[in-house]
Amino acid sequence: MSTIRRAAVLGSPIAHSLSPVLHRAAYAELGLSHWSYDRFEVDEAGLPGFIEGLDASWAGLSLTMPLKRAIIPLLDSISEAASSVEAVNTVVxxxxxxxxxxxxDIPGMIAALRERGVEKTDSAAVLGAGATASSALGALAQICAGPITAYVRTRRRGDEMRGWGERLGVDVRIADWVDAAQALHAPLVIATTPAGATDTLSDAVLDAPGTLFDVLYTPWPTALAAAWSSHGGAVIGGLDLLVHQAVLQVKQMTGREGSLVDAMRAAGEAAIASARSTSY
Structure with a gap:
């Protein structure tokens, strides 16, 4: 009899997370019937106690907001990639x-961009300045040859983004959020903001824009993504990121790998469609 192995995603709020759907689809594809993957509502205050309460059946965790930085002091070691942007989304x-x-998230973003034909870019813009934005800088450090402009709401956030840029060796320029419409001129725009934050930018989308990578997957499409597509631009969505980073998590947690992208994406799309149909 195979030993039961457990994994889960933690965050707050967490009820919307598609991670269980994706990881369970991967387990089914790999024949890992003794593996389970759940989700738990855990905030920063509750994280240490949750971690200490885990037994030997646990193989790994996925972390979403607001835990990607809060988890770091509780770990024995973190990878160079995680250290460079001070964000951990995977614990093994x-x-x-x-x-x-x-x-x-960093290699997941690169894989999602590559899947849509984006190998390199001369410049880029990042909307937002949270943990996902720092991961976006980590990805851009590997594919962007020129400056990256980050549009932020506060000076503190701007200082953080500039600091990550220095660590990563990329030219990060800070702009005020009130000028965010200027971001849409960049050949690659990565939107890392919460739902609704970029809706007002949809009227400013240019004809024949470049590529938009919007990390949201619900609601989808966002107003910005819909406008971008209607103007002929290429759009990469949050599900693409979620799938590609989850493939890497599955490999790290289980030690197994395979052709998982299609099965995981199909499971995610089905779950999103089901949620949409029951919301009306």
């Missing part, structure tokens, strides 16, 4: 009891 529990952290 090793056989010797160590807790290791990684960031699969």
């Amino acid at each position: 529990f090793t056989d010797d009891g160590r807790r290791t952290g990684d960031n699969t």
Whole structure:
């Protein structure tokens, strides 16, 4: 009999998370019937207690907001990628009891962009300045040859983005959110803001824009993504990111890999369609 192995996604709020759908689809594809993947509502205050309460059946965790930085002091080590942007979205529990952290958002973004034919860009714009925005800088550090302009709401956020840029060796320029419509001129725009934050920019989309990578997957399409598509621009959505980073999480947690993208994306699309139909 196979030993039961557990994994889960933690965050707050967490009820909307598609991670269980994607990981369970991967387990089914890999024949891992003894693996389970759940979700738990955990905030920063509750995170230490949750981690301490895990037993040896646990293989790994996915972290979403607001835990990507809060988890770092609780780990034994983190990868260079996670350290460079101070954001961990993946925890693996090793056989010797160590807790290791990684960031699969960075390579996940690169894989999602590559899937849509975006290998390199001369410049880029980032909307927002949270943990996902820092991961976006980590991805852009590998594919962007020129300056990256980050549109932020506060000076503190701007200083953080500039600091990450210095660590990553990229030219990050800070602009005020009131000028965010200027971001739409960039050949690649990565929107990392919460739902509704970019809606007012939809009227400013240019004819034949470049590529928009909007990290949201619900509601979808966002007003900005819909406007972008209607003007002939290429759009990459949050489900693309979620799938590609989850593929890497599955590999790290289970030690198994395969052709999982199609199965995981199909499961995610079905879940989104089901949620949309029951909301009316």
